[in-house]
Amino acid sequence: MCGIVGYIGDKQAIPFLLDGMSKLEYRGYDSAGVAVYNKGKICIEKCVGRLEALKQKLKGNMPEGTMGIGHTRWATHGRPSDVNSHPHADSSGEFVVVHNGIIENYLGLKQDLQAKGHTFLSETDTEVVAHLMSEYYTGDFEDTVKKVLGMIEGSYSLVFMCAKEPGKLICTKKSNPLVIGLGNGENFIASDIPAIIAKTRRTFIMSDGEIATVTKDNVWVQDINGTPISKKIFEVNWNAEAAEKGGFEHFMLKEIYEQPKAMRDTMLGRLAKTNDAVVFSELNWTPEELKGINKIFIVACGTAYHAGVVGKYYIEQMARISVEVDIASEFRYRLPIIDGNCLCIVISQSGETIDTLEALKEAKRLGARTLAVTNVVGSSIAREADQVVYTYAGPEIAVASTKAYTTQLLIMLLLSMYIAQLRNTVTVDRLQELIVGIREIPEQIHKMLENVEQIKIFATKYGSSEDAFFLGRSLDYAVALEGALKLKEISYIHAEAYAAGELKHGTLALIVEGVPVIVLATQPDVYEKTISNLQEVKARDAVVIGIGMEGDKKLAQHADHVIYIPKTDKYLAPLEAVLPLQLLAYYAALTRGCDVDKPRNLAKSVTVE
Ligand code: F6R
Numbered sequence: 001m002c003g004i005v006g007y008i009g010d011k012q013a014i015p016f017l018l019d020g021m022s023k024l025e026y027r028g029y030d031s032a033g034v035a036v037y038n039k040g041k042i043c044i045e046k047c048v049g050r051l052e053a054l055k056q057k058l059k060g061n062m063p064e065g066t067m068g069i070g071h072t073r074w075a076t077h078g079r080p081s082d083v084n085s086h087p088h089a090d091s092s093g094e095f096v097v098v099h100n101g102i103i104e105n106y107l108g109l110k111q112d113l114q115a116k117g118h119t120f121l122s123e124t125d126t127e128v129v130a131h132l133m134s135e136y137y138t139g140d141f142e143d144t145v146k147k148v149l150g151m152i153e154g155s156y157s158l159v160f161m162c163a164k165e166p167g168k169l170i171c172t173k174k175s176n177p178l179v180i181g182l183g184n185g186e187n188f189i190a191s192d193i194p195a196i197i198a199k200t201r202r203t204f205i206m207s208d209g210e211i212a213t214v215t216k217d218n219v220w221v222q223d224i225n226g227t228p229i230s231k232k233i234f235e236v237n238w239n240a241e242a243a244e245k246g247g248f249e250h251f252m253l254k255e256i257y258e259q260p261k262a263m264r265d266t267m268l269g270r271l272a273k274t275n276d277a278v279v280f281s282e283l284n285w286t287p288e289e290l291k292g293i294n295k296i297f298i299v300a301c302g303t304a305y306h307a308g309v310v311g312k313y314y315i316e317q318m319a320r321i322s323v324e325v326d327i328a329s330e331f332r333y334r335l336p337i338i339d340g341n342c343l344c345i346v347i348s349q350s351g352e353t354i355d356t357l358e359a360l361k362e363a364k365r366l367g368a369r370t371l372a373v374t375n376v377v378g379s380s381i382a383r384e385a386d387q388v389v390y391t392y393a394g395p396e397i398a399v400a401s402t403k404a405y406t407t408q409l410l411i412m413l414l415l416s417m418y419i420a421q422l423r424n425t426v427t428v429d430r431l432q433e434l435i436v437g438i439r440e441i442p443e444q445i446h447k448m449l450e451n452v453e454q455i456k457i458f459a460t461k462y463g464s465s466e467d468a469f470f471l472g473r474s475l476d477y478a479v480a481l482e483g484a485l486k487l488k489e490i491s492y493i494h495a496e497a498y499a500a501g502e503l504k505h506g507t508l509a510l511i512v513e514g515v516p517v518i519v520l521a522t523q524p525d526v527y528e529k530t531i532s533n534l535q536e537v538k539a540r541d542a543v544v545i546g547i548g549m550e551g552d553k554k555l556a557q558h559a560d561h562v563i564y565i566p567k568t569d570k571y572l573a574p575l576e577a578v579l580p581l582q583l584l585a586y587y588a589a590l591t592r593g594c595d596v597d598k599p600r601n602l603a604k605s606v607t608v609e
Pocket residue numbers: 301302303304305347348349350351352353356399400401402489604605606
């Protein structure tokens with residue numbers, strides 16, 4: 001995820017900016033840059049690569065100035081490159097901006113500006129904001145920022161500099177974090193607290209829609225209508241390590257809590273305002289082209305493979321195309337029957353998993369059309385595939401994947417709706433129903449995350465078990481696979497997921513008194529059958545934790561314990577049902593004293609076969 005820092009005071013800005021940016025490195029980035037105001041001009045230095053590359057560039061050529069902004073970029077629009085790095089400026093270089101987030105309507109704005117004679121250097125959405133500032137400059141920096149905010153849609157934290165009006169930085173945010181640090185005769189801006197705690201612990205957190213004008217001695221906060229807002233200052237008492245984790249004990253927990261935002265970012269711009277269509281502006285498929293596809297392969301590893309299993313149900317049920325899901329390391333060697341009438345979708349958080357990359361190459365070699373679903377812009381898999389759809393989960397640091405998985409599920413759902421829409425296999429009413437439901441998901445997840453006490457209790461109670469089973473049918477089975485993997489990889493409890501109807505064909509022999517069995521029962525079409533399977537394990541004295549939709553009294557009657565997810569559509573249930581499974585795994589691992597973020601023998605990015 002991108003990082004932002006800003007400084008205004010009496011000291012040289014660059015040393016603080018570089019130090020602050022280094023404190024944000026843990027978030028992951030692919031390029032870095034700074035902008036400093038001096039004697040009527042703003043000097044920008046930026047480059048692709050690590051912060052060290054920028055430092056080398058600045059060596060012996062350090063721009064002077066006591067007001068500046070810095071940025072570490074995690075590419076979203078446009079691959080990692082020198083020109084795509086932030087800060088961005090308008091053509092005159094007088095308006096400079098750094099940005100985290102996504103400007104959803106940037107393409108339309110860019111075309112309007114181009115028609116007015118603006119030329120753009122980068123592929124980014126951010127550069128549009130700098131050009132809007134110069135196009136609509138009213139003679140008043142603050143007013144212009146407000147005017148521009150009225151034009152842009154999406155999620156952002158933004159810091160602006162204006163050479164015409166030095167002595168102030170203006171910043172604002174919507175759905176992206178931004179904090180202000182208060183010093184003596186100097187003030188600081190950052191996207192995250194670790195960047196500033198070496199300088200000050202007096203901070204306040206910006207809220208959505210607030211605009212702060214930051215001078216060296218003052219910070220003035222207002223809303224877009226100019227109404228002043230008084231902010232509550234708080235003293236940060238976290239140490240640097242805790243600050244990196246945003247006050248959470250582990251990155252995994254932080255990332256679990258980031259899921260509402262990751263979902264919001266991933267759906268941004270992909271749902272029609274009228275709620276009746278899914279939009280993938282990055283895909284140029286036509287109904288005719290899609291007619292030529294008679295089979296889809298989904299290929300991935302681990303958690304991403306589990307997202308693929310969910311995707312199979314979605315695509316087959318909604319778009320009515322036959323789908324095979326393959327583990328990437330198997331796909332390559334099983335002589336798959338695949339040709340130009342097939343679409344191969346590979347899913348990979350990192351975009352670097354070698355098995356998935358090689359499978360993608362094999363599918364291409366066999367003539368298939370290819371599409372990558374990945375979280376990392378410009379990654380090897382993104383470059384290799386014919387087409388790419390990005391998840392906007394932000395960097396995932398914990399080895400155990402959480403927010404990447406839920407955004408992958410969301411993309412698989414949106415893709416299946418999109419294909420169904422092109423193939424006319426779904427009604428507009430059904431699309432509308434789903435889109436309205438999808439929009440509610442981030443808030444529903446947010447609410448679930450506010451109430452995790454019950455899950456902590458179950459994790460403590462059953463954390464000493466050596467085995468656990470996860471059962472479900474249909475989409476619940478697909479989610480069960482992920483629940484078992486999460487528990488295994490971080491708590492080292494042996495866990496297995498079974499299609500609930502399959503248990504009696506052998507594995508029921510392992511169900512003995514006291515074994516925890518997590519039964520997912522969110523799918524209405526197979527609900528009664530799932531309850532029967534639940535009774536089979538209950539009859540062997542297993543301890544059953546049921547996961548069902550709010551109001552499901554029957555599940556409560558049959559299971560020992562129940563965790564409810566908010567009532568939602570059957571296709572949306574996986575996005576919510578996995579939450580308790582992630583948290584169960586997390587708290588079970590804590591109970592057992594495991595190293596949650598770095599489980600034994602595992603690595604975040606697997607680049608060996
Ligand atoms: C499990 C996990 C792994 C990855 C797998 C694929 O929590 O993170 O199973 O899902 O190694 O990685 P990517 O998605 O980067 O290709």
